[in-house]
Every structure is written in structure tokens, then in C-alpha cells.
Amino acid sequence: MENLAVKKVFDFSLLRRIFSFAAPYKGSFYISMILTVVLAAISPLRPYLIQVTVDKYISNQLMQMLVLVTVIQIGLLILETIVRFFFSYLTNWLGQSVIKDLRVTVYKKIVHLNLAFFDKTPIGTLTTRTINDIEAINDVFSEGIISIVADLLMIIAILVVMFMEDWRLTLISLSPFPILIFATYIFKESVNKSFYAVRNAVSALNAFVQEHLTGMVVVQAFTSEKREYARFKNINKAHRKANIEAIFAYSVFFPVVEIILAISLGLMVWWGSNKVLNYEVTQGVMIAFIMYLNMLFRPLRMLADKFNTLQMGMVASERVFKVLDNQDYIPDHGRQTAENMKGDIRFEHVHFAYVNEHYVLKDISFHAKPGDTVAIVGHTGSGKTTIISILNRLYEIQKGSIKIDGVNLPDYSLEALRSKIGVVLQDVFLFAGSIYDNITLHNSAITRQQVEDAAKLIGIHDFIMQLPGGYDYNVMERGSTLSLGQRQLISFVRALLYNPAILVLDEATSSVDTESEMMIQGAIDKLIADRTSIIIAHRLSTISKADTIIVLDKGEIKEMGTHEELLKLEGFYYKLHSMQFKTEKATS
Incomplete structure (x- = not known):
């Protein structure tokens, strides 16, 4: 989980x-800014027309002018309503359009990032970046900078008119303003801290719920329901506390603003009434x-809140831009196509490390001819899966070279390379949707036939x-x-349809029953026919017919040869084979 720290500096570059x-x-942006000026110009007109009406037309009983001014007032009200509608619609439309483009940009960036990035970044964090944080950026447009500019222009316009009407009455009316400025500052800081606390609490809740719903089988299997429920209550309590602190700030601030407004009105009436009696100020001005004061205080109530909204939108954007600025991706500068790839694979002194120089593969060299089946065996953590990951350029090697048909991997475009390497993993991932969609991966070029x-x-x-619906049967989330x-066999169909020159099978039969293993083994025999295959297997009985068996231990090749050749050596492979044979015999 990622905690947000309260930012104090307003970043204009951001x-x-x-x-x-x-x-x-x-x-649309320029039109919305023009509308802010129009709104600022319209706002003081209605009070001014009322002043003129009272001082000139009512006092002199000019009924025709009174009717005319009333019609103008109604027209101004309608005009202001229309302008406010278009202003609100345009700013929200602008915000939604920007976050639509930004979300597509971020997702495109994420799907092209190196797998190493995903190894060290929680999926929940990326989900938050793509959805919640980008949604918060919408507020920068709908309730942030444009809205703040509109409010400030309105305040300036009203103050200018007030000073032009009577500067002394204006100063008396605004004398409580220092109290309002101080209260606004306190409110802004309090809400800002509360807002960050709420966001952190929401993040904690989301992470907890996502993790425990995914791992519910573990929670129930170990009767941890009560303990996890207690933890959830504590996290939820923190969320409630953060929200109540924000609510308290709002509950204090808005009544304070109303009190200050009442004081301003009181001071204005007290001072102005004396001037009215002495004919120094007209009733219309009062x-x-x-x-004017009511119109002035209305945007002032919301400015502090809008500044916080703007700042949170900027914090969210900073987190999103960190994803966009991430350069942890596989460079794709190759121009070599792979249409006629034969599948000749050659590893030459390959070294690879996930972190710095802690190599998990050391000096790996082997050759697989087109149509060969190469099996890789070894204890857990020996580097078997890593070999197929670097063959697909999911990670970049640090030393050595990998060639297919005599061409270095970086010389192929990633799309061309990966389109010719079919991968069937041990843990098959199926998306929520139909079997047909999971097989084709929404590739419209593949027909149902x-x-x-x-x-x-x-x-x-x-x-x-x-199944109900046949190929349209919904396999639900993760093919549950x-x-x-069955999931393995569906993944085999997927691999076969793409007709790869190289097939990679990662422990495809390690976790299935004997009957399913026989079906899968039959499918494997059909899949590997006439194509180069690399098979990672725990059950050595499934790879006895492989052209080459590579024995890995701690990232190094210890032995290489056929099944019979390795048994004669009575080395690593012989020990693995003997141990597995004894285990299978004991459990049979």
C-alpha cells in the first residue's frame, strides 16, 4: 500500500x-475562459440595476422604466443561467475528454512496460493509477483551475463595482475580511490533511478487500475469518475517523463564513443607515x-475547497505521470520479420539477473535445431522458467546472445518475434468471458471454424x-x-491456432490428475509435431522422447543429452529420475 504525503508546494510545471x-x-478551453469573463461581467449588473430602479424609477414613480428594467433583469437572469450551463458543461466535457485520452495513454504505456516493472509494482497500484487517479484529474478542469479563475474574476468584478459605488462603505463592509482569510487558511490546511488521510484510508481498504477476496480460500481453510474481520474493522475505523475529521472542518468553516457575512452586513447597515439619514448614501446603494456582499461571499465559501480539489488532482496527476515517465520497457528497434521462421534456437554464453548482478542464469549455451524437442529439468529455482522468459524477450539478458535462425533477438520486432513463439504456462490464465474469446483473444482474423x-x-x-452455450460458455474470472x-487444453487450442514456429510448454502436466495428464500428453504430441519445442517438466516420464534434455541447477547447465545418455552418466538427471521413480512407486 502506498501512503500519500501532504504536499505544500504548488507545482506550476505539473x-x-x-x-x-x-x-x-x-x-473548448478558450470558450470556457471567455465564459468566465462573461460571467464576471454579468454578475454585478443585476444589483446595479436594482440600485438604479430604487433610486431613480421607484422614487420618481417612473412605471414604464420600472417595467423595462424588470424585463432587462429577467433577460440578464436568463442569460446568466445559459452562460453558467455552457460553462459547467464545457469544463466537465473538457475534463472527461482529457482523462479519456490520458487513460488510453497510460494503459498503452502499461501494456508495453517490461515485466520487471510488474514484478516490483503491486497490481492494485496500477489499477488506482489507471482509474482513480486519472478520474481525480478531471476535477482539475471541472472544479479546479478554470472554476477558480471564474470565481476570482467574479470577486474582482464585484469589488471594483463596490469601490466605484462607495469606497468607504466597501471598506466598512470588508473590515471582517482578515478573519475570513485566516479562517479560510485554517480550513484549507485542515481539509487538506484530512483529504490525504481519507485517500490513504481508501487505499488501505481497497488493498485489504482485494487481497482477502482473492485469497478467501486460505482465510477459510485456516479459520482466520475472525482475525481478518477484526483487522478489517480497524482499517474501516481509520477510514471513518479520516472522513469525520474532514466533515468536522466543513461543519466549522461554513458557519464561520456565515457569521462573518452577518458581521459584514451588520457593519454595513450600521454605518450606511446613518449616511442614508444624512442623504450621503442612497437606499438603492444599500x-x-x-x-454584492452575498454574491461576494458565495465564491469565497468554495475557493478553499476548490484549491484543495485542485491540489489533489495535481497529486493524482503526479502519480500518473510517474507511470508515463517510466522507461522500464524492452526496446523495440528490430526490423526483422519472422514470417518464414524455422525455429533454429541458439543460446550462447547467456547470463541473466533480475536484480543487479545476482545472476539466476550463468553461462547458458545450447542449440535446438528446427523441429527439435528440448526439455529443461531441474529443482525449483534452478532457472527453468527464466530461460523461456528471456527467449520471448520478456526480460533482457545482460551477457551473451540468443539467436533464432541466426538472427539476434533484438533484431526482430517484438511483435514478429512473439507472434512466432507459442507459450503454454503451468498456471493458465483465462479472462472472464466466453471460451471462444479466450481462445482467439478477440482476434477477428480467426474464424469459429x-x-x-x-x-x-x-x-x-x-x-x-x-457446456451450456458451447464455445460461448462464460468461464468466469480466471476460468474458475x-x-x-480443461484450462490447459483450452490454452493448447489457443497456441495451436497461432501456428507458432516455436512452442514453449511450462510444466503443463505438473498439477493435473493422471487422466487429464494422458489427454494433455496426447495434445502435446500433436502440438510439438513439426515445430521446435521447449518443454519444462517436473514429471520426467513426459520428456523421455525429447531430442535433448538440459539439466539445470542453480542457474547453470550441469548435464545435457538424451534420456538414455543422461541415465548412463548417473549424475544429476539420474538422481532426479531415481527420486521421482521411487516417489511414484511409493504413492502408487
Whole structure:
């Protein structure tokens, strides 16, 4: 979980970067700014017309002018309502348009980042960046800088008119303003801290709920319901406390503003009434000033809150820009196509480390000819899965070279390279949706007939047709309605449809029952026919026919050869084989 620290400095460079995303919509931005000026100009007109009406037309009983001014007042009110509608609509439309583009930009960035980035960044954090934080940026436009400018212009316009009408009455009316400024500052700081506390509390709640719903089987299996419930109550209590602190600040501030407004009105009436009696101030001016003060205090009530909203939007944007500025991705400068890839794989003195120089692969060298089946075995943590990850350029190697058909991997474009390498992982991931969509991955170039033909070849077509809806059956999140073996077979269909030159199978039969293993083994035999295959397996019985078996231990190749050759050596492979044979015999 990531805690937000309260920022004190207003970053204008960050604000400029936010508004750079509004460049495609600069027409709407300029119109909204023009509307702020129009609103500022319209606002003082109605009180002024009322002043003129009282002082000139009512006192002199000019009924025709009174009717005319009333019509003008109604027209101004309608005009102001229309302008406010377009101002509100445009600013919100602008904000939604910007975050739409920004969300697409961030997601595009995320899907191209190196897997190393995902290894060290919680998924919940990226979800927050893509959804919650970007949504907060909308407030920069709808309730932030443009709205603040509109309020400030209105305040300036009203003050200018008030000083022009009677500067002494204006100064008397505004004498409590230092108290308001101080109260606004205290409110802003209090709400700012509370707002950060609320965001942190929400983040903690989201992380806790997401993690424990995902791991509910562990919670229930170890009867941890009461303990986890108690933890949740504490986190939820912190969330409530943070919100109540924010509510308290609002509950104090707005009554204080009302009191200050009442004091201002009282001082104005006290001083102004004497001037009215002495004919130094007209009744119309007094009535207009009451309206001016109400109009002046209305935006002042909201300015502090809008500044906090703006600041939180900027904090959110800073977090989003950190993702956009991340350069942790695989460079894709290759121009080599892979249309006629044969699948000749050559590792030459390859070294690889996930962190600094803590190498998990050391001096790995082997050659797989087109059509060969290479099996990789070894204890957990020996580096088996890492080999297939670097073959796919999911990570970059530090030393050595990897070539396919004599071409260095970086010389291929990533799309061309990965389109010719089919991967079937041990933990098959299926997306919520139909079996058909999970097989095609929404590739419209693949027809339903091709999917059915591939499923028949793998031997899962009949099972799929028995499901409600057949290929349109919804497998739910992570394929939870299917068994592990069924998910594996579906992933085989997916791999077969893309007709890869190189097939990678990562422990595809390690966690299934014997019957499913037989079906999967039959599917594997069909998949590996006429293509180069790299198979990682725990069950050595499934790889006895491999052309080459590589034995890894602590990131190094200890032995290499056929099944028979390695058994004769009576080394690492022989020990692994003997241990597994004894285990299988003991459990049979």
C-alpha cells in the first residue's frame, strides 16, 4: 500500500503538463475562459440595476422604466443561467475528454512496460493509477483551475463595482475580511490533511478487500475469518475517523463564513443607515451592497475547497505521470520479420539477473535445431522458467546472445518475434468471458471454424459442446468454472491456432490428475509435431522422447543429452529420475 504525503508546494510545471493534454480541445478551453469573463461581467449588473430602479424609477414613480428594467433583469437572469450551463458543461466535457485520452495513454504505456516493472509494482497500484487517479484529474478542469479563475474574476468584478459605488462603505463592509482569510487558511490546511488521510484510508481498504477476496480460500481453510474481520474493522475505523475529521472542518468553516457575512452586513447597515439619514448614501446603494456582499461571499465559501480539489488532482496527476515517465520497457528497434521462421534456437554464453548482478542464469549455451524437442529439468529455482522468459524477450539478458535462425533477438520486432513463439504456462490464465474469446483473444482474423478444427485436433471439442452455450460458455474470472486440465487444453487450442514456429510448454502436466495428464500428453504430441519445442517438466516420464534434455541447477547447465545418455552418466538427471521413480512407486 502506498501512503500519500501532504504536499505544500504548488507545482506550476505539473499544472502546465496537465493542461498540455487539453491541447486537442483548446477551442473548448478558450470558450470556457471567455465564459468566465462573461460571467464576471454579468454578475454585478443585476444589483446595479436594482440600485438604479430604487433610486431613480421607484422614487420618481417612473412605471414604464420600472417595467423595462424588470424585463432587462429577467433577460440578464436568463442569460446568466445559459452562460453558467455552457460553462459547467464545457469544463466537465473538457475534463472527461482529457482523462479519456490520458487513460488510453497510460494503459498503452502499461501494456508495453517490461515485466520487471510488474514484478516490483503491486497490481492494485496500477489499477488506482489507471482509474482513480486519472478520474481525480478531471476535477482539475471541472472544479479546479478554470472554476477558480471564474470565481476570482467574479470577486474582482464585484469589488471594483463596490469601490466605484462607495469606497468607504466597501471598506466598512470588508473590515471582517482578515478573519475570513485566516479562517479560510485554517480550513484549507485542515481539509487538506484530512483529504490525504481519507485517500490513504481508501487505499488501505481497497488493498485489504482485494487481497482477502482473492485469497478467501486460505482465510477459510485456516479459520482466520475472525482475525481478518477484526483487522478489517480497524482499517474501516481509520477510514471513518479520516472522513469525520474532514466533515468536522466543513461543519466549522461554513458557519464561520456565515457569521462573518452577518458581521459584514451588520457593519454595513450600521454605518450606511446613518449616511442614508444624512442623504450621503442612497437606499438603492444599500440594497445593492447587500446583494454584492452575498454574491461576494458565495465564491469565497468554495475557493478553499476548490484549491484543495485542485491540489489533489495535481497529486493524482503526479502519480500518473510517474507511470508515463517510466522507461522500464524492452526496446523495440528490430526490423526483422519472422514470417518464414524455422525455429533454429541458439543460446550462447547467456547470463541473466533480475536484480543487479545476482545472476539466476550463468553461462547458458545450447542449440535446438528446427523441429527439435528440448526439455529443461531441474529443482525449483534452478532457472527453468527464466530461460523461456528471456527467449520471448520478456526480460533482457545482460551477457551473451540468443539467436533464432541466426538472427539476434533484438533484431526482430517484438511483435514478429512473439507472434512466432507459442507459450503454454503451468498456471493458465483465462479472462472472464466466453471460451471462444479466450481462445482467439478477440482476434477477428480467426474464424469459429478454425477454432473448432483446432479444438477437435487437441481433443477438447466434445467437452466444450457439452457446456451450456458451447464455445460461448462464460468461464468466469480466471476460468474458475473449469478444471485445471480443461484450462490447459483450452490454452493448447489457443497456441495451436497461432501456428507458432516455436512452442514453449511450462510444466503443463505438473498439477493435473493422471487422466487429464494422458489427454494433455496426447495434445502435446500433436502440438510439438513439426515445430521446435521447449518443454519444462517436473514429471520426467513426459520428456523421455525429447531430442535433448538440459539439466539445470542453480542457474547453470550441469548435464545435457538424451534420456538414455543422461541415465548412463548417473549424475544429476539420474538422481532426479531415481527420486521421482521411487516417489511414484511409493504413492502408487
